Amino acid sequence: MQQVAQPMLCELKDQLFLQLDANQYSEFYKYYFRIRFVALEKFMSQNGLTDYSDEVGKSFLENYRRTKNVSQSTMYALNSFINRLNDINDGHGFIPRHFKGDQISLSTDFNEATGNYISSCQERGNVQTTLNWKTGKCTYFCFLVQQLGCESLGQLTASLATKACLQIKNKDAWRCVREFLQFLCEKGYTNRDFSYVVPKAPKKVVLPSVYSTEEIRKIESSVDTSSVAGKRNLCILLLASRLAMRSGDIVKLSFSEVDFCNGRINYMQEKTGRLQSLPILPEVRNALKNYINNGRPDSVEDRIFLRLEAPYRSLTTAAVRDVVNVCMKKGGVEPNGRRHGPHIFRSSVATSMVNEGVSYEVVRRILGHKDPNVVQHYAALDVNNLRNCALQAPEPTGYLKDLLEGRAVL
CATH class of the missing domain: 1.10.150 (DNA polymerase; domain 1)
Structure with a gap:
């Protein structure tokens, strides 16, 4: 060598x-x-x-x-x-592998364009959580482009944009990058619209992906609570499967939002900006106390769920997604074409409640949706009511009748 x-x-x-x-x-x-x-x-x-x-x-x-x-x-x-x-x-020093958008150093050209794009999104009515998400995705895209040798947006090419997009693992970010590239062309930062090179994520499934109660139990039972990771991960799974909390709300859950004395979790939903209040079920209470008292790193961080290694920052939604996927695999639960990730618990809880006769309005409030029509999405899997809508099959006639009665063959 x-x-x-x-x-x-x-x-x-x-x-x-x-x-x-x-x-x-x-x-x-x-x-x-x-x-x-x-x-x-x-x-x-x-x-x-x-x-x-x-x-x-x-x-x-x-x-x-x-x-x-x-x-x-x-x-x-x-x-x-x-x-x-x-x-x-290589002389790059120590690069944190888990960084936030504001920790990435961009040139003035990239910073200005990203800031103007976010301002335009704000003018269109995007809420702060959406703005933060878009800032992170666009900043990371610019960081990747810079790493590929593009010193200014005027040097951006279809090849560089493609290479940067292929390094982005979160497919949801592609939509944001596509919109960002369109903005860059409209405002004259680039001489062409490179949005066409951004891959398109598979179309979302029309029906909600639902997992049975037994499958949910298998996912939860796969957790080894003798480890710190297991104590934390069980809390995450139970908050999702029992209380139907979104992953963004789970990672931002703080001590001030958990009221053990009154048995309530009161938090501001990241997606809707509305206050949500949920009961602390016994299994959720036990899991939280076990993690907080026996597993959580000693940290002044107010958010409950932290990384396992220093620096002890709060978790990201990507980490929650990994937890769910790993536990599904350990529990032997196969997606078989269904969506897999934290959101499966919300759709499974909603569908289960609908099938048990809980009104759509009650389900809507539990899930924290603003739009009263959103929960009707789960009506597609309302088995009991769908049975009432089933039509009687017509009597066979003609060739089909002869075939069924043995007077004809295929």
């Missing part, structure tokens, strides 16, 4: 741990990195390497994948380790 002049691994190791200390990462996290450094040092020694390069990191990962029987999650963690090491080696 050809070597190039690069810092020795011990130098990179010292730099990386200094950055971990500066960003207040836990001792457990640093211990994990020390273990990975031992494996990397062994690999380099066996191959006669003293200097580290990105190519050495790539070879290490390929060798580990080929010679070790490891899980996908372990390989993902190893990739994260090598990415951090490469960031230091």
Whole structure:
């Protein structure tokens, strides 16, 4: 293997741990990195390497994948380790892998365009939560374009826009990026409308995706509450499956909104901006207290649900989506063409209530919808009432009658 002049691994190791200390990462996290450094040092020694390069990191990962029987999650963690090491080696410093939009550094050109786009969205009546979401998605898109070598919007090409879009894993963000690109062309930031290169997410299913009570139980039962992650994840699942809370409201739930004394959760809904009050069911109460008292990291953060590793920031909706998907897989619940993610609990709760004869108005209030017609979406799966609408099949005639009575064959 050809070597190039690069810092020795011990130098990179010292730099990386200094950055971990500066960003207040836990001792457990640093211990994990020390273990990975031992494996990397062994690999380099066996191959006669003293200097580290990105190519050495790539070879290490390929060798580990080929010679070790490891899980996908372990390989993902190893990739994260090598990415951090490469960031230091390439002179980028320490790049947080979980960052918010306001932590991304953009050039003046990109910042101005993004700010003007958000202002136009505000003028159209977008609420603050939507504006925050669009800011994050557009900022991340601009960040990706900059990383690809585009220094100003005037240099943007269809190829660069395509490459940036393909790095965006959240398909819901594509719609926002498409609108942003149209805005850039309308305002003269770009010489062409590149919105046509943005992939289109699959059309949403008309009928709500519903999971049975047994499937919901399997998802919940897959959680191992002996771990900190399990204690937290069970709370998240129960808030979604028992109280039909949206993932955005779950991650923003704060201590001030949970009233254990009166048995209520009172919070302002992120989507509608309306106050919602829900009862704390016994299983929800027990799960919350178990996580808060026995699992939650020691933090001054007011939001209840935090990341497992330092820095202990509040969770994102993407993390909630991952929790649900992992638990579905562990519980052996297959989507089989249905949607999968936190929203399945809301649709399943709503459909269950409708089938049990609960009025649409009551269901609407529990789900926190403003539009009284929205809940009628679940009428499509109102089995009992749909049975009353069933029509009697007409008597067979002609060839069909002869076929059924054995006087004709296919």
